[in-house]
Amino acid sequence: MPPKHGLSDPAVAAAAWARYRRLMRWMLLVAVLAVAAALAWLHVEGGLMTVHMVIATVAGVGFTVLLATGLMMAAFLSSGSGHDEDVASNPEDWR
Numbered sequence: 001m002p003p004k005h006g007l008s009d010p011a012v013a014a015a016a017w018a019r020y021r022r023l024m025r026w027m028l029l030v031a032v033l034a035v036a037a038a039l040a041w042l043h044v045e046g047g048l049m050t051v052h053m054v055i056a057t058v059a060g061v062g063f064t065v066l067l068a069t070g071l072m073m074a075a076f077l078s079s080g081s082g083h084d085e086d087v088a089s090n091p092e093d094w095r
Contacts, residue, residue: 020077024070031065 038061042049049057 016077020073023073024066027066027069027073030069031062034065035061 035058038057039049039054042053042057
């Protein structure tokens with residue numbers, strides 16, 4: 001049986017996913033601040049906003065920030081935990 005590497009090791013995987021969830025919580029706060037800043041800027045520049053504009057801004061800015069940070073952190077999680085090396089290596093080399 002090949003030795004466990006990277007995310008295949010339960011201890012490494014638990015630590016990596018805990019770090020990912022902790023960083024995503026911080027990025028949720030950043031997304032909320034980005035939405036608030038966007039709404040404030042739109043209010044200052046444009047005056048009255050319709051409910052549709054507020055909903056579109058909240059969904060667009062919030063989703064974009066969370067999607068971008070989630071994808072970037074997934075790439076760093078994969079690289080930092082050694083998972084990329086596991087995928088790139090040959091299982092025959094683990095023996």
